[in-house]
Amino acid sequence: MSQHKIFRQFFDKVSCTYTYLLADLTNKVAILIDTCQDCVQRELKTIEELKFEKIFLLSTHIHADHITGNALIKEHLGQTRSKSVISKYYEQAKADEKVGEEDSLSVGAFKLNFLHTPGHTSGCLCIVDHENRRVFTGDTLLIRGCGRTDFQGGSSEKLYDSVHEKLFKLPPDYTVYPAHDYNGKTASSIGEEIEFNPRLSKSKAEFVDIMSKLNLAYPKLIDVAVPQNLNCGYADKLTNGKSNGNHAP
């Protein structure tokens, strides 16, 4: 194949999560953003077919609605072929590498930057790919929506500031790739969200009021997902076992 770089979006129909693959086919390295435990076989099949020698497993945040697939992928590929990366703004989170706003990550032909965007959770990161004019916004900014702010150190005020002071300062043509969509939309743009986001185009006071009245149900998986995701997707039983032996905090 003559192709050099590919970009792919994957969808988990159960949790409506998007997983993203950024792959440098020449150098045989790839990045996966926000994997799902239930979809690991699909992603491993792609890794096998395209013969990646090393995979970087990035998370935009500690998810509460699904378990990351990072542990299973690391189990399968081994420590030398896989590296998990998590926000340094979660004190308790474990991964092979922790990153913050001052860091960048170069993987083959890709260079990614990070924005710390607290609000949905305290440690949320948005991942910016300036060269390809796109940003992976996790649950901080969804298409015509945003993540809830009522757990994991969430704060409506902080989310509003993160979006307005950081995401909405990106060029308006940057494509927005969220961690979820529940209506079959796959992408948006910064410009569209500035203009049409029904929550975040409002004033901060209106936004905080909207968020305070959402009355959302307690997330079904949160009590399982958050502790496990803080541990890179490893279940407690593995944490002290050999499977997690070379999994550095």
Add this chain to the structure above:
Amino acid sequence: MSQHKIFRQFFDKVSCTYTYLLADLTNKVAILIDTCQDCVQRELKTIEELKFEKIFLLSTHIHADHITGNALIKEHLGQTRSKSVISKYYEQAKADEKVGEEDSLSVGAFKLNFLHTPGHTSGCLCIVDHENRRVFTGDTLLIRGCGRTDFQGGSSEKLYDSVHEKLFKLPPDYTVYPAHDYNGKTASSIGEEIEFNPRLSKSKAEFVDIMSKLNLAYPKLIDVAVPQNLNCGYADKLTNGKSNGNHAP
């Protein structure tokens, strides 16, 4: 917004159909490929937000599993703002314009070409966007699969020839955007399908044998969807009524 062209993929969770939007924001014109009746409100909202003055409604083929949204979109936008386009290789199909391999369609900054790829149905078209190195393959070529060949003039032999003689002759880096995926994958490439498609990487004889043994259920919606889709999505009751009065064959 400073952006000029956008490309968006939409997903219908019921029929697992992908609808594609190619939009020229400067000239306020857009193309929608393979709309779904059940998702029309979502697409109309996008059309309204981005203020498109004219929309071209293309179909890769006469779908048997869902009803096109083209009629409802035309009803909403009116004849001057919308134009339906269908394959000329379906004698019975009605649309504002019928196109074949010798035609191209220029809509703002986009120029699309067509490949006649019979096999899933007799009149299937694949839509090629050479400038952006992508092809919309309908049900002719799916990600690691292909459409069934047992109705609507389908033929396994013809599908194999269409894929090998036309689609697989495209450059290997061209992105493949199918009409469906049932496993959360959103795109592939010509090169990947040449190498990894479990059916179409086989010999023609093996492919025909595989297809003859699929034993698929009769499509639930086919008896409603096909006649209605041959009529641009208009139900029979509208065909002779005023709603369809200016809908040319």
